[in-house]
Amino acid sequence: MEENLSNNTSEEILDEFDARRKELWEKRILIEQKFHLEEGDEFQQFDWIGKLKTKIITALLKITGLYNRGEINASRVKLTKVKFVYPGIPKELHGLKILFISDLHLSQHYLSWFISATSVIQQLNTPVDLILLGGDYRFGYFGPEDFIVPMLKELLEPVETKYGIYAVMGNHDISSVREKSEEVGIHVLVNEGIEINHNDTKLWIAGVDTQHGFECADVPCALINAPKDAFKVLISHTPELIEEAALWGVNLYLCGHTHGGQIGLPIIGPVYVNANCKRKYASGKWEYREMQGYTTTGLGVTDVPVRYNVKPEIVLIDILKIPYELK
């Protein structure tokens, strides 16, 4: 599959990929219009079943006295440091630092996890090469999202980044967030990638639109232009594209969406991860064939604003070459 990548790819094939990107973007917009996702408010649900489920879970947690604990858990964001070792990469990539945040679920009513995350970011005190965002910027599924980008900007402003901020969209996001993000310098990757020259070594940062909810992801579109010798990072909102990404030679797959289950039971673990993937890919660090990846438990929560046994997190990633030869 990798032979298909980059230099020898004909103009004609690239045009077909451009057409595919356009087609998927139009499909997303049609879905948004069909469900009126820009109307209503952040507490609106798709149907009465969802609304009832949220009310029942909230009531049960309040009756059992667990609700407040859950709210406190959801508001204590931690910094998770993760190291990925790639013995075969160029030594120039050793020490590459990525800040990865997903599922921010920013809300006009629930501010606790945003306040906690702001404090974590202010204490970070370390420059990074890249900030990557995994989608799901708003709490609900409906309503205007004008408040999202200013909050994102405020949260990320203190972080010094060499190559900027790259993001993908999740199943809570609507297309207008793309344009607003670009206006403040957040590059939204929609089934596309970008090449970055890091210490004279090629990095390919790719992003797909969300598969979950919209079915608008296209892994080949995101990787077709990648130079063969580049270190390839793919941001996908969900862990549902792991197998396909590995076929396209992705080195690092970053995703979220699952919230690690959001509600976990002691010993048993998450009750429900809301993704079509094996449970071992639903949170934390994992490997699939030659590819390594991380599924974050996310920063925010949705539906019922609680967490149990699954902490919210901001992830600081170090890419390492070991053994690292000093020359």
Ligand SMILES: [Fe+2]
């Ligand atoms: Fe999601």
